[in-house]
Amino acid sequence: MFTPAVPLGGYLGWRVFQNSADRQFEIFQKSPQIIRNMEHFRENIAEADTAEKLVDDRKLLTVALGAFGLEEEINKKAFIRKILEEGTDDSSSFANRLSDPRWRQFAKAFGYGNFTGANVGVPSFREQVANDYLERSFEVSVGEVDPNMRLAMNFRREIAAIANSATVEESGWFQIMGQKPLRAVMEGALGLPSSIGSADIDKQKDLFARKAEQIFGGKSPAVFKDPLKVEDALRRFFVQSEIQGGPTASTPGAGALSLLTGQGGGALSPNSIVNLFISNTL
Incomplete structure (x- = not known):
């Protein structure tokens, strides 16, 4: 092979x-x-x-x-x-x-x-x-x-189909959140922790939409009709993946990161993480 x-x-x-x-x-x-x-x-x-x-x-x-x-x-x-x-x-x-x-x-x-x-x-x-x-x-x-390359290839194809679908406004985010490969890339592109997946589904959708508007200029996945926005999402995903693979205990902000991601005691719950991110985008 x-x-x-x-x-x-x-x-x-x-x-x-x-x-x-x-x-x-x-x-x-x-x-x-x-x-x-x-x-x-x-x-x-x-x-x-x-x-x-x-x-x-x-x-x-x-x-x-x-x-x-x-x-x-x-x-x-x-x-x-x-x-x-x-x-x-x-x-x-x-x-x-x-x-x-x-x-x-x-x-x-x-x-x-x-x-x-x-x-x-x-x-x-x-x-x-x-x-x-x-x-x-x-x-x-x-x-x-390289698993991330596969995720990127899948994202580029699937996000275009979702963005151009007739139901993108009603179900676009739910389609993204329901597919683990797509979700992984989108979470990276939006700088969101994977732990939010355990939170209330409507809160998750709201958070994805708010972060997308903040970063890509639109609340709807329809924003990814633009190939340049897709490429920017992939760039952010790869950068975020490298960041997540690199921090150590001596990295600035590592203490806060450990609270958000559940490393060590006192981790925030998924709903608390969602609320924190939403509050920072208002």
Whole structure:
């Protein structure tokens, strides 16, 4: 399997990687395992006319889940089957109740539990899933060398889709908060601690919106329609990641940081952290 070249970390490394990413992707897509998986999917997915058949074929499921960034969930067969069989037409279906919108996208795309039925026999659907699997598999490969690079690649693609969606005003922040990879980058870009994830969901949304307005000039994720804002978010994410990896007990402000992040005694609760950040943005 091809191993991507990521010679430098941090934002500088990200900029350097961009110069060779297309060429590296061309080499990666010739990897024997990737070719075999995609060929198997194209040749056999039409026969998987039920969710049970898809889940029982590990090679098919590898591509299906990988196309949505869900490859790590492949061993949860009963969970996956339930999501697929209930579909998304019913607002109370399993996929619609999950916080991670990728499951809803996955169930809707395959269509097993929906009124219109499965899409596995549609040639354009097969090609789209196979191509998405290829793209995300490259990101996985990059992530094995540098996890932050994978997060950045995923963010650049997914944030654009959210920013340009018709529901961005109503559900944009919830979509970001529901996807761990997206959330990790956004928290870094906004300078927020990951511990706020345990706070009240509406308080979290309010905090994300306030910080986004302060830093990027808009409360809505629609602000990321601008590619320059996306790049600025990635720059801030990489810088924040380097900062978090570096402070020691002698670093100025380390005492306050330990209170916020829970290192040592007397840590603030998630809701207290949210309230503190909100108060500083008013």
